């Protein structure tokens with residue numbers, strides 16, 4: 511590649527680093543507090559995008575990847591935030607939890623691209639069963655692959 515083009519690419523890369531990225535962690539208003547074991551699973555697998563306690567990884571400081579990470583966190587928090595429980599009625603939260611089981615079962619959550627960077631965030635079959643049993647017991651959420659529904663919200 512001609513030197514000029516390489517310099518131009520490096521220049522653009524450096525310049526885009528100056529675009530501000532919102533990596534804010536807003537205050538926690540009310541945190542979900544399930545059993546310790548359940549909370550640990552949710553913390554390691556979901557908190558980076560579904561809480562106000564995001565651990566921003568090093569690559570969230572490097573544009574353009576940082577834009578994608580910030581976007582996922584923003585959207586994730588909007589959809590479901592385990593540290594802003596005051597946003598939900600019990601009924602609404604139960605619907606979210608039910609949907610969460612389905613998403614985890616279908617390996618859509620945590621986001622596959624995130625699992626690639628954070629293998630430990632993967633929800634194992636054993637963890638899924640624990641989660642499912644807990645939600646059944648504490649929240650009377652009955653869910654199985656056969657009765658899945660695809661309703662939004």
Ligand code: HEC
Nearest residue numbers: 555556559582585586589590606609610619620621624663
């Ligand atoms: C890397 C970020 C990321 C992680 C980690 C993550 N999510 Fe998400 N989640 C998102 C984004 C972004 C959306 C909204 C867009 C979409 O649905 O794909 C979302 C949407 C959802 C929804 C839909 C919300 C609704 O209204 O029903 C549920 C449920 C959900 N996630 C559950 C989870 C659970 C449970 C975990 C952990 C096991 C998890 N997510 C981990 C980013 C993430």
